[in-house]
Amino acid sequence: MRSAPKEVRKMTIGKVRGVNAMGHLGWTTVRCRVCGRLLDMTGQRPGSRRFDVVYMCPKCATKYGAYFCSADARSLKYKCPFCGSDLVQVTPVITE
Numbered sequence: 001m002r003s004a005p006k007e008v009r010k011m012t013i014g015k016v017r018g019v020n021a022m023g024h025l026g027w028t029t030v031r032c033r034v035c036g037r038l039l040d041m042t043g044q045r046p047g048s049r050r051f052d053v054v055y056m057c058p059k060c061a062t063k064y065g066a067y068f069c070s071a072d073a074r075s076l077k078y079k080c081p082f083c084g085s086d087l088v089q090v091t092p093v094i095t096e
Helices: 070-075
Strands: 029-031 038-040 054-056 067-069
Touching: 054 070, 067 070
Parallel strands: none
Antiparallel strands: 029 038, 054 067
């Protein structure tokens, strides 16, 4: 006597969930090296009214994670405190 055939499981393409998901804020959020404020590199968090401008040092960003908020970049005179090079604006400029 034969038993009924087992249900065949279909493979999925893969569903990315949790922190690996593309829209997760962990991929776009950095901390200011001076004051520790959370900065969103896309410019504006969903549901937020304020616009964050993020500055970085092109030389020290990979080594030290040198990202700065606009207030600290202004107080540093737009120079990196680690190497002395000019800070570059990371946030995309959106004009409407």
